[in-house]
Amino acid sequence: MSTRTGLWTTAAGVAVVAALGLLVANGVVWPNRILAARYDVRGVDVAHYQGQIDWDVLAAQDLDFAWIKATEGASHTDPRFAENWAAATKTDLLVGAYHFMSFESPGADQAAHLAAEVPATPGTLPPVIDLEFYGAFHDDPPTPDEVHTILGPLVAGIEEHYGVPPIVYATEDAYDLYLADRYPDLPIWIRSVAWSPRLSDGRDWTIWQYSNRDRMPGHDGVEPYIDMNVFAGTREELAALTLD
Structure with missing residues (x-):
């Protein structure tokens, strides 16, 4: 040559x-789209970053479920939550709300804030606790004991108000640090956008966020992408998790 x-x-x-x-x-x-294609039940999670959402358009794109950001910490409410909730629950999607957990306020206060903002509507999906690092906590994560002091009362408050255990969303690092070998009765929603997830303690995941780079008609916000997820089961099995 x-x-x-x-x-x-x-x-x-x-x-x-x-x-x-x-x-x-x-x-x-x-690459994960190929691995996730074996799961039939797909859905999105959204926040105000996705801007104005046309839920009829979004729901028509072979989706089964959507979780909508509702609250964060003990006082913040997503500015588009009420609008998104009202519109999404009019579609055929299974719809739920999620709460971004703060490391800086008591879990009981956070549960009360979520309960004040998200109605316990029969047929909606269980609330989700979003457990991940943010801000300075990326470099200096709180200890497991500090997190469990918040997470325990948050889980208990949600279950008492809504009558179902919450689902916990976590990055793989957060799962390993705070959830592995703990909370065995809580369904796990794991974020793994580079490869197929395998939880470090051998536990089965319930929902897998496999992409944070999808584009779909129906939303127009400062964030051009939308998160994609799959459920490890049938739509009927997901529906069985909804509130009575």
């Missing part, structure tokens, strides 16, 4: 890798 041919081959290889990286970064190519 000549030097010139070798240089062209190297340049072409670099160009292909760069193009593939750009496609992945923009969500055009997402």
Whole structure:
């Protein structure tokens, strides 16, 4: 092989890798879509970042469920929650709300805030606790004992008010630190956007967030992407988790 041919081959290889990286970064190519395709029940999770959502358009895209951000900490409410909840519950989607857990306020106060904002409507999905690192806690995570002091009362308050245990959403790092070998009765929603999830304690996941780079007609916000998830079961089994 000549030097010139070798240089062209190297340049072409670099160009292909760069193009593939750009496609992945923009969500055009997402390896986990192949792994997630074996699951039939799909859904999204949204917050005000997705902007104005046309729920009829979104629901028509082979989706079964949606979780909508409702609250955060002990006082913040997502500015689009009421609008999203009212519109989404008029579609054929199974709909639930999620609460972003703060490490800076008591769990009982957070549960009370969620209960004040999200109606316990029969047929809606269980509330979700979003447990992940944020801000300075990425570099300096709270200890397990500090988190359980908040999470325990939050779980108890939700279960008492809604009559069902909450689902807990977690990144893999947060799961390993705070949930592994704990809370055996709580369904787990695991975030794993680079590979198929495998929980460190051998537990089965209930919901898997496999992509944070999907694009769908029906939403137009500052965040152009939407999170995609699958449920490890049938739609009927997911519906069986809803509030009575």
